Amino acid sequence: MAGRRGRAARRNLTVRSDGSALSLKRWWRSAGFAWAGVRHAYRSQANFRIEVWAGALALTLAAVLRAPLAPVALACALVLALELVNTALEAVVDLASPELHPLARVAKDAAAGAVLVAASGALVVGLAMLGPPLWGWVSGR
Numbered sequence: 032m033a034g035r036r037g038r039a040a041r042r043n044l045t046v047r048s049d050g051s052a053l054s055l056k057r058w059w060r061s062a063g064f065a066w067a068g069v070r071h072a073y074r075s076q077a078n079f080r081i082e083v084w085a086g087a088l089a090l091t092l093a094a095v096l097r098a099p100l101a102p103v104a105l106a107c108a109l110v111l112a113l114e115l116v117n118t119a120l121e122a123v124v125d126l127a128s129p130e131l132h133p134l135a136r137v138a139k140d141a142a143a144g145a146v147l148v149a150a151s152g153a154l155v156v157g158l159a160m161l162g163p164p165l166w167g168w169v170s171g172r
């Protein structure tokens with residue numbers, strides 16, 4: 032009996048906390064905030080815009096050349112996600128340290144480094160996946 036009551040109480044708690052977290056309205060609101068973040072990055076960051084269009088080009092080429100889509104999509108998503116994190120970190124650093132500070136530099140440089148590493152990896156993935164079929168298409172083989 033006590034066990035059943037305990038389980039019911041736990042279920043109530045779970046329903047109350049998970050219920051709101053899983054509500055479609057709440058999820059839609061959160062997605063709206065996330066999309067606002069993406070739009071802000073697109074408007075304010077030239078690098079993000081370049082990466083978006085480079086990714087779109089790579090995905091189009093992969094589809095047209097019938098190259099594996101998943102690794103190209105994953106590499107593009109990684110670069111874009113890290114650029115968004117870099118944008119967020121830049122904003123937080125500017126908020127916390129408007130003056131020049133060595134730690135602010137470390138934070139911004141490391142975040143930019145993360146994007147650079149991901150972009151280099153994406154370039155390798157792009158060359159490996161799209162290079163051979165593109166070469167075959169160009170050379171008519």
Ligand SMILES: Nc1ncnc2c1ncn2[C@@H]1O[C@H](COP(=O)(O)OP(=O)(O)OP(=O)(O)O)[C@@H](O)[C@H]1O
Nearest residue numbers: 076078121128129130131132133135136139140143
């Ligand atoms: N508060 C700061 N203290 C110390 N160094 C800073 C600070 N803000 C920026 N820097 C240095 O200047 C570099 C450029 O910073 P900035 O905020 O202009 O970013 P960015 O690389 O121009 O990025 P974006 O063009 O995407 O905004 C940083 O990587 C860092 O080395």
